[in-house]
Amino acid sequence: MVSGLAQYFNDQGGETTSAGPDDHADWAEDATFVTVDEPIGGEIEHIWDIDFFAFEGESGVTYQIDVEPVTMSDPYMTLYDDFEELEYSDDYDGLAPRIYWEAPSSGTYFVAVEGFDLGTYTLTIASQ
Ligand SMILES: [Ca+2]
Numbered sequence: 001m002v003s004g005l006a007q008y009f010n011d012q013g014g015e016t017t018s019a020g021p022d023d024h025a026d027w028a029e030d031a032t033f034v035t036v037d038e039p040i041g042g043e044i045e046h047i048w049d050i051d052f053f054a055f056e057g058e059s060g061v062t063y064q065i066d067v068e069p070v071t072m073s074d075p076y077m078t079l080y081d082d083f084e085e086l087e088y089s090d091d092y093d094g095l096a097p098r099i100y101w102e103a104p105s106s107g108t109y110f111v112a113v114e115g116f117d118l119g120t121y122t123l124t125i126a127s128q
């Protein structure tokens with residue numbers, strides 16, 4: 001079910017693709033759960049798109065979080081704990097963002113991927 005602005009945008013045949021209006025929710029409550037060390041793909045379909053991912057962080061473990069651009073060129077990401085911003089990364093390796101971060105406690109954390117342009121990317125949350 002597509003509605004509202006996404007449907008409007010879709011109807012314009014603009015920047016959306018065969019992947020549909022959006023592949024990952026724009027808010028943390030419906031975030032796509034990611035298994036640590038397993039890469040997952042996504043797409044920034046609109047310039048205002050936010051793709052939310054969730055993962056289980058373990059206290060004291062350091063994570064390397066990468067968003068590798070595939071067809072897009074300039075993604076950026078933000079790491080959240082219960083909606084509070086913990087880290088932000090834009091151009092770490094060229095235009096690709098990367099976050100190194102040690103989980104202060106065990107629990108669910110969120111990564112929001114956004115873009116300064118449109119296209120696909122691969123998100124990897126790797127434990128060190
Ligand atoms: Ca998306």
Ligand SMILES: [Ca+2]
Binds near residue numbers: 023025049052
């Ligand atoms: Ca989204």
